Amino acid sequence: EAQVTQNPRYLITVTGKKLTVTCSQNMNHEYMSWYRQDPGLGLRQIYYSMNVEVTDKGDVPEGYKVSRKEKRNFPLILESPSPNQTSLYFCASTSRGEGGYTFGSGTRLTVV
């Protein structure tokens, strides 16, 4: 089944403890993105990748890192999480000719 897989689905962590949210797609898509969803703000792009080793900042990149060493994987790294990063996170991927982005199931992150 064609899909974008995010892990974990839920995560509660403490301020300052480094964490990684994984994202993997099995559709050979070149383009991958991370978004965060907050009430009243919709989804906002954190980082974007056009292909292996090619990434670019989105609208809210502060406090986040990404890497794209393999085409299928695009992990999101929070080096020192803070409470204002409590949010619902989505990974998404697409390719030219696709109807639109395919989203993962989301990761609910709580930083206390």
Next chain:
Amino acid sequence: AQTVTQSQPEMSVQEAETVTLSCTYDTSENNYYLFWYKQPPSRQMILVIRQEAYKQQNATENRFSVNFQKAAKSFSLKISDSQLGDTAMYFCAFGKGSSNTGKLIFGQGTTLQVKP
């Protein structure tokens, strides 16, 4: 910078009736895509419909159709014969460029409740 506005935070409709969700956007681009995504309580983001800006014909997918007014920068979603499974949050999104691979700018979302 592009912006997307959904002015209706919440809406409700009776089962089997028709409802229209509004979306306006601001851009100076000529080539772009517009999307409606559905987010049910499971929180999965599901693509409902998309429209290429260069196409004058409004997109249709079964019970879902759009009214794309390029000059007015308006992109509303009409749901006909509403079903209980249509209960969800709906997001309008703008994608810059001549392909569908760029950054998406999302509106704030409209929560739709379909009542039996």
